[in-house]
Amino acid sequence: MRISCALFFFIVLVSANGLRFLRRRSQNKTLQIQTQNGIVQGIEERSGYGRTFYSFMGIPFARPPIGNLRFRAPEPPNPWRGILDATQEASCCMGLVPEYVNAFNLSSDGSEDCLYLNIYTPKNQNIETFNPLPVYVFIYGGGFMIGCSNRVLYGPEHFMERDVILVTMNYRLGILGFMSTEDLECPGNWGIKDQLASLKWVNENIKNFGGDNRKITLGGHSAGAASANILLLSPRASGLFQGIIMQSGTILCPWSNQTKSREIAFRTGLALGIETQNSKELVSELRKVDVKELTTRMIPVLLLELMVMIKGGFPFTPVVEPNHKDAVITNDSYDEMKKGNFPKMPVLAGVTEFEFGLFQGTVQVFYPYLVTLLNVTPGFAVKNIKSVADRYIVGKKIQRYFTHKDSYELSNMRDLLEYLGEDFFNYPVQKTLSFISRKSPVYFYVFSYEGPSSQKALAELIKLKERKIKGACHSEEIYYLFNGSVSSNSDKRDAMDTQVSRNMINIWSNFITYGNPSTPELENISWPTVTDDYFPYVRIGYNLKLIHESYNKKNYEFWENIYKTFSN
Incomplete structure (x- = not known):
């Protein structure tokens, strides 16, 4: 029986899509949480101020958006057996900007398999308490081109001094997160849909981490703030959060939306040798391109757009979609804001x-x-x-x-x-x-x-x-x-x-x-x-x-x- 268990854990360890599982000798039940997809085990840490907290990192909230799932809305994660190792951060999503315009010195390193989130909760919070803690879900910025939820930029220790649970998540960036042909073949906003999927996951699972899913604040910085603003406007996010924080950004910022996404998509195709004006053919061919080539060969397109960014915005950003079941934005954001088509909730900005x-x-x-x-x-x-x-x-x-x-x-x-x-x-x-x-x-x-x-x-x-x-x-x-x-x-x-x-x-x-x-x-x-x-x-x-x-x-x-x- 022990041999078969060890064999099972070895097979799972090497075959799962980017997931790490703990062998029996490394398991600690006091740090394990049951989610709807399986059990995760975190790690106990101490902040610089001396308070102890739990970290659960690299938890999948969607299936890896690879292969045929590239340029598609995220799908729920597959369930797993065994104890998922949530003691280490997952890969960042791939993004790319030239070095001399890269404000955060980030590179194109990362993975297409990147839809993971991190949960940080104070230790003195009883996980099974009847007084759950409020939750802050934070979306990083980076012009929809770069960024990551890792602790290089977004360490949790300051928040862990308060009775608040912090959640950070990755979302797809650049061409992988925001390419659109302005039709149903590739309507776009994949990165926003990733954020929405993470919010749904948090609502369904945060109670098991000691959080209150009726007390969720969504926030973000720069492009993350604009994303939060989009989700405020989206009927698909209704009821998933009760407050919003927007730092240095909203959907009305000129860099937060793109009106020439179809033109940019086909220009990207040309840079990769795909000569077509047919959306279905373009998207089909782009799904076959190696992810490294896809992100690096778009540099000429990116540079061309950056030269006129002062007027036209970043090339791969949120767009108004045609009506379909997964759409998050179907109307002009300015009009929606002016009409008050959003739920009432407190705002800090x-x-x-x-x-x-x-x-x-x-x-x-x-x-x-x-x-x-x-x-x-x-x-x-x-x-x-x-x-x-x-x-x-x-x-x-x-x-x-x-x-x-x-x-x-x-x-x-x-x-x-x-x-x-x-x-x-x-x-x-x-x-x-x-x-x-x-x-x-x-x-x-x-x-x-x-x-x-x-x-x-x-x-x-x-x-x-x-x-x-x-x-x-x-x-x-x-x-x-x-x-x-x-x-x-x-x-x-x-x-x-x-x-x-x-x-x-x-x-x-x-x-x-x-x-x-x-x-x-x-x-x-x-x-x-x-x-x-x-x-x-x-x-x-x-x-x-x-x-x-x-x-x-x-x-x-x-x-x-x-x-x-x-x-x-």
């Missing part, structure tokens, strides 16, 4: 003080090209305005507003970075919250802390010796919310960094637990909510400061006037 500062290394590479282009054709980057003449007028208005001159100057990159930060982040985020505030309580924050360790880490990530243009930039708050080793050479956090982390975790955990982010650090002052055109906010730094003046008022009114006057 915000931006950093100088969003586009993260991309100064990338902008620096293209800066002479961008300055010349925008000076010669001011309307090039103008969106949502069809008339060429109107785009020119608006482009000149934008130019004069941000430079106080008639042209952008090579000697002053900050003007362009401020404009791009407004266009790509601040205004669309505020406009989204304006719509949501008509129906739901919206709490707004601005992250303004510039710690020396995060400044150094992010400078390394964007391949600069130092960030010459200062200001808390896009992604900087991630360094304090999570404790991932963003840069292996970064300095250790000092007391001020630790205080900022505590401020953030207090805000996030209060919102996740109570639906209201107010903390004792605000001296029992109630955090006011956003209204249609009024954005009071809390400035997050070493101290928390409540600001009653509407955030970014002058700039917001500038954009409102532009679009009311010229928008189609």
Whole structure:
């Protein structure tokens, strides 16, 4: 009997799709949890603050999207026998961007077999308690092209200081996650459908980990925030979460959607030697292409799109789908937001003080090209305005507003970075919250802390010796919310960094637990909510400061006037 058991575990160990199983001598029943698909065994860990927690990593929430499942909606995972080893992280999903525009220094390494999630829960929570803990499901960012749920960026230890369960998941990226032919052969949004599948899995299983499936907050950063916004709008996600956190991104950000996905899909096919204008043939042939070749040979397409990204957005992003049973987006997101076609729930959202500062290394590479282009054709980057003449007028208005001159100057990159930060982040985020505030309580924050360790880490990530243009930039708050080793050479956090982390975790955990982010650090002052055109906010730094003046008022009114006057 023992021989047959050992043989069974050996066969399972080497034959399962990317799954690892524990041999009997490595099993520990106190760390085992029964899921609907099988038993998982986690690991006990201790945070830097001394609190013990359980980690369950690399749990499959869908079948591997390989072979014939490439460019298809995720399918439920196959059940397993034996004890699944959930003590190690699974592979990241494959994504790719050229090195010099790669803000997180990630490569194309990864696997197509990547649909796994991680669950972290405080040890002092009785798994079988009748008082389950609130749950935070977090979606990473990365422009829908790069990213991973691993602990290099998203370590759980800060959250484990609070009575909150943290869930992170992988989702398909780039061409594998977002290619669309704009028809039923390949409607797209595979990455969003992966996120939806993980949410369903969490709802069905989190109770066994001590979590409350009636108290789930969905959140994300950048592309992850835009994804959460999409799921807020999608009827298919209705009832799966009860609160939402959006950090530096929404579906109205111009980089979060693509209107020329069919054109891009066929251009990708041509780069791979597939000469056809037939969707079925294109998709069939692309399913046969080796995954490494598929992701690397799309570099020319990616570069072409990045050159005009300032106008057209990233090449592989969410799209409006034709109606079908798996569709997550079938209507224009702006219209849906304006009409209030989403469930009522509390919202915590915000931006950093100088969003586009993260991309100064990338902008620096293209800066002479961008300055010349925008000076010669001011309307090039103008969106949502069809008339060429109107785009020119608006482009000149934008130019004069941000430079106080008639042209952008090579000697002053900050003007362009401020404009791009407004266009790509601040205004669309505020406009989204304006719509949501008509129906739901919206709490707004601005992250303004510039710690020396995060400044150094992010400078390394964007391949600069130092960030010459200062200001808390896009992604900087991630360094304090999570404790991932963003840069292996970064300095250790000092007391001020630790205080900022505590401020953030207090805000996030209060919102996740109570639906209201107010903390004792605000001296029992109630955090006011956003209204249609009024954005009071809390400035997050070493101290928390409540600001009653509407955030970014002058700039917001500038954009409102532009679009009311010229928008189609």
